[in-house]
Amino acid sequence: MNVSAELLRRQCAAILHAWGLPGDHIEAVTHVLVAANLRGVDSHGISMLTLYDEFRRNGKLTLKPAVRVVRESPVTALVDGDGGLGHLPGLNAMRLAIGKCAASGVGVVGVRNANHFGAAGVYALLAPERGFIGAAMTATWRPGIVPTFGAEPMLGTNPIAFAAPAKRHPPFCLDMATSTVALNKIKLAALHGKAIEPGWALDDRGRTVTDAREAMKHVLLTPLGGTPELSSYKGYGLATMVEILCSTLTGASVAAIRNQRDPDAARHNVGQFYLALDPKCFREPGEFEREMDDLIDALHGTKRADADQPVLVAGDPEQACFAQRSREGIPVSDELKATLRKLADGCGADWVLG
Amino acid sequence: MNVSAELLRRQCAAILHAWGLPGDHIEAVTHVLVAANLRGVDSHGISMLTLYDEFRRNGKLTLKPAVRVVRESPVTALVDGDGGLGHLPGLNAMRLAIGKCAASGVGVVGVRNANHFGAAGVYALLAPERGFIGAAMTATWRPGIVPTFGAEPMLGTNPIAFAAPAKRHPPFCLDMATSTVALNKIKLAALHGKAIEPGWALDDRGRTVTDAREAMKHVLLTPLGGTPELSSYKGYGLATMVEILCSTLTGASVAAIRNQRDPDAARHNVGQFYLALDPKCFREPGEFEREMDDLIDALHGTKRADADQPVLVAGDPEQACFAQRSREGIPVSDELKATLRKLADGCGADWVLG
Numbered sequence: 253m254n255v256s257a258e259l260l261r262r263q264c265a266a267i268l269h270a271w272g273l274p275g276d277h278i279e280a281v282t283h284v285l286v287a288a289n290l291r292g293v294d295s296h297g298i299s300m301l302t303l304y305d306e307f308r309r310n311g312k313l314t315l316k317p318a319v320r321v322v323r324e325s326p327v328t329a330l331v332d333g334d335g336g337l338g339h340l341p342g343l344n345a346m347r348l349a350i351g352k353c354a355a356s357g358v359g360v361v362g363v364r365n366a367n368h369f370g371a372a373g374v375y376a377l378l379a380p381e382r383g384f385i386g387a388a389m390t391a392t393w394r395p396g397i398v399p400t401f402g403a404e405p406m407l408g409t410n411p412i413a414f415a416a417p418a419k420r421h422p423p424f425c426l427d428m429a430t431s432t433v434a435l436n437k438i439k440l441a442a443l444h445g446k447a448i449e450p451g452w453a454l455d456d457r458g459r460t461v462t463d464a465r466e467a468m469k470h471v472l473l474t475p476l477g478g479t480p481e482l483s484s485y486k487g488y489g490l491a492t493m494v495e496i497l498c499s500t501l502t503g504a505s506v507a508a509i510r511n512q513r514d515p516d517a518a519r520h521n522v523g524q525f526y527l528a529l530d531p532k533c534f535r536e537p538g539e540f541e542r543e544m545d546d547l548i549d550a551l552h553g554t555k556r557a558d559a560d561q562p563v564l565v566a567g568d569p570e571q572a573c574f575a576q577r578s579r580e581g582i583p584v585s586d587e588l589k590a591t592l593r594k595l596a597d598g599c600g601a602d603w604v605l606g
Numbered sequence: 607m608n609v610s611a612e613l614l615r616r617q618c619a620a621i622l623h624a625w626g627l628p629g630d631h632i633e634a635v636t637h638v639l640v641a642a643n644l645r646g647v648d649s650h651g652i653s654m655l656t657l658y659d660e661f662r663r664n665g666k667l668t669l670k671p672a673v674r675v676v677r678e679s680p681v682t683a684l685v686d687g688d689g690g691l692g693h694l695p696g697l698n699a700m701r702l703a704i705g706k707c708a709a710s711g712v713g714v715v716g717v718r719n720a721n722h723f724g725a726a727g728v729y730a731l732l733a734p735e736r737g738f739i740g741a742a743m744t745a746t747w748r749p750g751i752v753p754t755f756g757a758e759p760m761l762g763t764n765p766i767a768f769a770a771p772a773k774r775h776p777p778f779c780l781d782m783a784t785s786t787v788a789l790n791k792i793k794l795a796a797l798h799g800k801a802i803e804p805g806w807a808l809d810d811r812g813r814t815v816t817d818a819r820e821a822m823k824h825v826l827l828t829p830l831g832g833t834p835e836l837s838s839y840k841g842y843g844l845a846t847m848v849e850i851l852c853s854t855l856t857g858a859s860v861a862a863i864r865n866q867r868d869p870d871a872a873r874h875n876v877g878q879f880y881l882a883l884d885p886k887c888f889r890e891p892g893e894f895e896r897e898m899d900d901l902i903d904a905l906h907g908t909k910r911a912d913a914d915q916p917v918l919v920a921g922d923p924e925q926a927c928f929a930q931r932s933r934e935g936i937p938v939s940d941e942l943k944a945t946l947r948k949l950a951d952g953c954g955a956d957w958v959l960g
Contacts, residue, residue: 426843458911489780554756557812
């Protein structure tokens, strides 16, 4: 079943309304989740409502949070999310960074006391809309990545999104977890009884696991690189960099430390980090965008290893999916439909998906 | 043979002086190269002089460049290196970023028309000396990384360095090429007739190569991740991000495009990118550094996969080496000594290494 973005937004909003979220939060969460679905990032789309419902029922969410700016300078700010979902503080923070960038050339904004915020790329992509380069990162409430040579998770999947405007082409948009793969890939392999690649996951003694069901028992992801031989210390370093910028810099909770010091904290206190940068501080207007086109063309023109497999540029698959789903709607599986129905029924929300 | 940093600096300076470099450039190059040796990053230490000599003899270097700021705002600047070596413009740019950060909380400075600048970490580490977070990146004059699904190099090894101050601990310092491994590792394996890991290098049809000598024929590095199955598109995306920030943003030459448009350009026109950020815009003075200590302690305390192999934090090995080599001197192999001797004799420089 394909559903229009508009209808999916209405269903999402109906559930969030029944949970008691204020209007601006409903709008933010709905926008970010369905934007991920439109771009084909279904793992971070409307299916996230299940996790948010779990947080809500476990008392981990402030349902009517007072999101506010707690520190500010002409080029920096710190936003407090008051323990609510991360989408509204995230959008506010990125927009604040963009506003500062428009006035001063650079904007850097951190968020503390937030929560899961959906797909990082949605935030980074707000910058190219205004002609700016944008970056968005988030920590997570639970560690999943095991440091190189370790045997327990210490860092979130800590994603990095980076977007830059082009002229003829849609924006460049890298949106990557700093783990080798997403947990979803391992879940899917376990579901189908398939083996996973060596280097995706570890057991609780830090050894590589290729049995997907065994991997799902431990849920220990490797940092990008996968193994020490393939330089997993680089992915580990990047995940730590994201933790520093999102958590240590903002005063949010550090996943590795929370478990030891405050496992029963009332709120997850997840941190986020945003940057916006104006290319016009460095180039004449339009030059950057034209040369982004040249770079993207050059990369697309790379000699192929396999004639049938084009060389892509970060953001290409999501952009193609966005075009298709904007026309044809977003596929909603029977399983997802049943999940949403259960969520809607559970909180007395209107059912609009039909 | 172990040589004191001071003596190695004198030898380096003698050679650069004989080449006709001005005093401020000699000081900058010498400082950056020997700092890399002290930190154990010998691939980017004084042995780099061989490459710089090649550039010089091929007429690719401006020997008396006029490094100048060509654009500036309170929080951004663009530095032109006038076709000389990248060290002086790099140090100037990072110091400029730090100065802007001290005044405004953030500083972002780009460099164009430069060249190889040594080890990125040396520049990033200037920020923690002032209590700031620092980042340093550079593009390269020649592409080495093959995009995922490609069969020719399009991007430099485009390193990312990121440093943050702690209190009890030395600064966190990630300094990584966005390739899976450095070419040096493959060279070394070829020299010893050893096989290389699948995922390190490709042949000219884009296939994984494990024969190190075969790999050295092609010199085609993979992006971090190594293979599509281990998410090499992430390393490819990061390498492209560095190219965008260092080259497209600054107006430097894009490695992938230069080969097509301007292979005989008089200068390499390499770009660099620097960022400095003041934690005091987000936290009370001292809080950030204290919590960096907590994060580093937590990561060091990670349960180990192997009791004899400690879990490290980015910068640990370099810091240990720095302490040792500051006391005991820098090891100079007979081979390196012979190379330096040849360089010194070739340009009539004083020989001070004994």
